[in-house]
Amino acid sequence: MRAVDIIQKKRDGRSLSDAEIGCLINGYTHGSIPDYQMSAWAMAVFFRGMTPEETAALTDAMVKSGDKIDLSAIKGIKVDKHSTGGVGDTTTLVLGPLVAAAGVPVAKMSGRGLGHTGGTIDKLESIPGFHIELTRDQFIEAVNSCGLSVIGQSGNLTPADKKLYALRDVTATVDSLPLIASSIMSKKIAAGADAIVLDVKYGSGAFMKTVEDAENLARTMVNIGQAVGRKSIAVISSMEQPLGFAVGNALEVKEAIATLRGEGPSDLTDLSLTLGAHMLVLGGKAGSYEEGRNKLEAIIQSGEAIHTFKRFIEAQGGNPEAIDRPDDFLPSAERIERVTADSAGYVSAIEAESVGLAAMHVGAGRETKESSIDMAVGVVLYKKVGDRVEKGDTLAAIHVNNTENLEEARKIIRNSYHISPNQPISQNLIAKVIEKA
Numbered sequence: 001m002r003a004v005d006i007i008q009k010k011r012d013g014r015s016l017s018d019a020e021i022g023c024l025i026n027g028y029t030h031g032s033i034p035d036y037q038m039s040a041w042a043m044a045v046f047f048r049g050m051t052p053e054e055t056a057a058l059t060d061a062m063v064k065s066g067d068k069i070d071l072s073a074i075k076g077i078k079v080d081k082h083s084t085g086g087v088g089d090t091t092t093l094v095l096g097p098l099v100a101a102a103g104v105p106v107a108k109m110s111g112r113g114l115g116h117t118g119g120t121i122d123k124l125e126s127i128p129g130f131h132i133e134l135t136r137d138q139f140i141e142a143v144n145s146c147g148l149s150v151i152g153q154s155g156n157l158t159p160a161d162k163k164l165y166a167l168r169d170v171t172a173t174v175d176s177l178p179l180i181a182s183s184i185m186s187k188k189i190a191a192g193a194d195a196i197v198l199d200v201k202y203g204s205g206a207f208m209k210t211v212e213d214a215e216n217l218a219r220t221m222v223n224i225g226q227a228v229g230r231k232s233i234a235v236i237s238s239m240e241q242p243l244g245f246a247v248g249n250a251l252e253v254k255e256a257i258a259t260l261r262g263e264g265p266s267d268l269t270d271l272s273l274t275l276g277a278h279m280l281v282l283g284g285k286a287g288s289y290e291e292g293r294n295k296l297e298a299i300i301q302s303g304e305a306i307h308t309f310k311r312f313i314e315a316q317g318g319n320p321e322a323i324d325r326p327d328d329f330l331p332s333a334e335r336i337e338r339v340t341a342d343s344a345g346y347v348s349a350i351e352a353e354s355v356g357l358a359a360m361h362v363g364a365g366r367e368t369k370e371s372s373i374d375m376a377v378g379v380v381l382y383k384k385v386g387d388r389v390e391k392g393d394t395l396a397a398i399h400v401n402n403t404e405n406l407e408e409a410r411k412i413i414r415n416s417y418h419i420s421p422n423q424p425i426s427q428n429l430i431a432k433v434i435e436k437a
């Protein structure tokens with residue numbers, strides 16, 4: 001099989017066989033197929049697309065390109081969640097303890113973040129003492145006893161995706177549905193998921209700008225799951241404004257704690273309950289979505305959710321008192337600087353991406369892999385879409401230590417708020433749920 005023939009076949013709009021896709025991915029991973037041929041192939045896929053069968057074969061080939069995490073020592077169905085990425089998205093911190101308390105084991109390998117805030121691990125490390133250095137056996141033991149554990153990424157997972165994603169980034173071939181869908185799904189499957197709940201975001205702060213695009217991506221991913229024997233459900237949710245109020249590491253941990261106590265922002269609570277209920281269904285702990293949702297609400301009300309979070313933090317070296325009294329134990333910034341409204345009206349939009357950028361400018365996120373992050377800093381929104389504001393009202397507060405970029409951040413936040421004379425029509429946070437492709 002020659003790479004040039006496979007490229008030509010795709011260029012001409014024909015479907016590739018499993019063997020052809022396997023040969024291409026294997027050759028690329030091991031270096032016998034060079035970047036220039038893979039680039040040409042990716043561009044052919046960009047224009048010609050892939051059938052569901054080809055997309056599933058590509059996913060499978062990428063999973064097989066590296067290690068696969070074996071979670072079989074953990075009892076129960078391992079349901080993983082994946083979000084296509086938003087600003088101030090604290091759902092992972094809320095969902096972990098929430099579904100674990102309901103009996104769905106959460107064995108999470110997570111990364112550090114690049115961009116507006118840190119990743120899940122960075123956020124958790126704002127809790128004094130918390131660490132992610134567990135051996136494999138300790139990790140399994142922690143999940144079996146607390147229901148939940150989070151460790152750093154180890155092993156050589158989906159090297160084909162790593163190489164191909166980097167290549168797509170510089171060849172204008174990122175925006176291809178089958179390539180995005182297979183990239184995401186291959187990583188989840190290699191990380192050991194038996195079933196997957198996908199949170200596909202749309203809106204100004206998301207990768208997919210419209211509901212239609214998000215739905216197409218969601219269907220493609222749910223299809224892959226079906227084809228490779230991993231039940232998957234996708235929730236399409238709005239990223240027309242940041243989720244919750246907090247954007248920043250310790251700030252988001254505080255928000256997650258409040259949410260687990262039943263005192264969180266309504267959008268973050270709603271999305272967490274929605275995603276969590278689907279995780280319970282896939283994990284065999286609820287017979288229906290409604291039953292799952294009721295169960296989770298009861299778990300929050302009874303205090304089991306926050307209790308599970310505390311046990312998890314303690315099991316990984318963290319100080320459990322920090323969960324009871326976050327204001328006393330979590331890092332906080334020296335200064336809180338208000339951003340005020342220039343005019344009166346209703347908030348009609350908040351550009352999520354810009355708010356994320358402002359948080360990064362004051363040190364909440366990494367601009368490059370080498371930057372260090374300040375756990376204490378970030379942005380807290382006081383007004384959200386639909387809220388009435390008067391001139392001079394506080395729109396948001398910037399929590400800051402190093403004031404070097406404060407004025408820049410203030411400007412970005414002020415510009416990210418759109419104020420209009422009329423109250424905007426309220427939009428549902430959840431646009432759609434895709435259970436079958």
Ligand code: URA
Nearest residue numbers: 165179180181183184
């Ligand atoms: N995220 C991924 O992991 N892969 C893509 O191709 C796009 C977004």
Ligand code: CA
Nearest residue numbers: 088243244246
């Ligand atoms: Ca948030």
